[in-house]
Amino acid sequence: MAGEALDRRNIWEPSVCCALGNESFYIAGHDISIRESVDTFGALIWPGGIALSQFLENNQQQLNLMDKAVLEIGAGTGLLSIVASLLGALVTATDLPDILSNLTFNLLRNTRGRCRYTPQVSALTWAQHLQRDFPYPAFHYDYVLAADVVYPHGSINELLETMQHFCRPGSRTTLLWANKIRFQSDFKFTESFESSFNTVLLAELPQQEVRIYKATAKE
Numbered sequence: 001m002a003g004e005a006l007d008r009r010n011i012w013e014p015s016v017c018c019a020l021g022n023e024s025f026y027i028a029g030h031d032i033s034i035r036e037s038v039d040t041f042g043a044l045i046w047p048g049g050i051a052l053s054q055f056l057e058n059n060q061q062q063l064n065l066m067d068k069a070v071l072e073i074g075a076g077t078g079l080l081s082i083v084a085s086l087l088g089a090l091v092t093a094t095d096l097p098d099i100l101s102n103l104t105f106n107l108l109r110n111t112r113g114r115c116r117y118t119p120q121v122s123a124l125t126w127a128q129h130l131q132r133d134f135p136y137p138a139f140h141y142d143y144v145l146a147a148d149v150v151y152p153h154g155s156i157n158e159l160l161e162t163m164q165h166f167c168r169p170g171s172r173t174t175l176l177w178a179n180k181i182r183f184q185s186d187f188k189f190t191e192s193f194e195s196s197f198n199t200v201l202l203a204e205l206p207q208q209e210v211r212i213y214k215a216t217a218k219e
């Protein structure tokens with residue numbers, strides 16, 4: 001398993017991450033310190049997460065997260081969930097079970113005493129037990145956040161199914177997806193994403209090669 005993870009890292013390296021350890025940011029009026037580790041992809045900060053965090057900070061009038069219920073899928077090290085919490089949202093950060101301890105560590109140390117709501121952490125493997133663990137309509141989110149979640153080696157259908165579970169007709173949920181284009185799978189997923197939802201390209205950051213989309217369900 002560890003060997004497989006290393007092979008994957010060899011073919012898909014983040015371009016923004018520097019030295020592993022602690023990365024620091026100043027976003028939403030606070031110093032944010034993120035602990036990274038070498039274990040998995042979810043232990044690194046990715047360009048999409050940074051771009052969407054900064055976008056949320058810079059567009060608070062357009063996307064007001066104050067008192068909103070926010071779900072992040074594939075939260076990784078938690079930067080984006082931390083920023084959403086600092087902006088006043090009640091956040092549930094989710095990822096694969098193995099990622100959750102580092103995610104919880106980062107969320108707690110960056111939000112304690114600074115936020116209206118304490119962020120929650122939950123395991124969510126895409127397309128697995130969604131109706132059991134996050135039943136609709138009992139679990140409703142105003143916003144679903146997803147940054148750099150498209151993988152070149154699978155999970156694309158599961159990812160789309162998960163987005164559709166939370167952002168469905170009548171839910172009034174807005175999905176915000178940031179993605180750095182790397183592989184053919186990014187184009188393939190973008191096509192499926194655009195045909196599944198009403199989408200608006202909110203921002204295109206040429207330097208980072210990141211696009212940020214807003215999507216709502218097709219009624």
Ligand SMILES: C[S@@+](CC[C@H](N)C(=O)[O-])C[C@H]1O[C@@H](n2cnc3c(N)ncnc32)[C@H](O)[C@@H]1O
Pocket residue numbers: 040041042043044045046047048049050073074075076077078095096099124125126146147148149155158
């Ligand atoms: C490239 S990382 C991006 C992390 C973070 N969003 C960021 O921008 O820094 C992708 C994330 O998706 C998670 N992930 C991958 N496959 C998943 C799956 N099948 N179900 C749930 N999460 C998954 C990984 O654990 C990882 O945290």
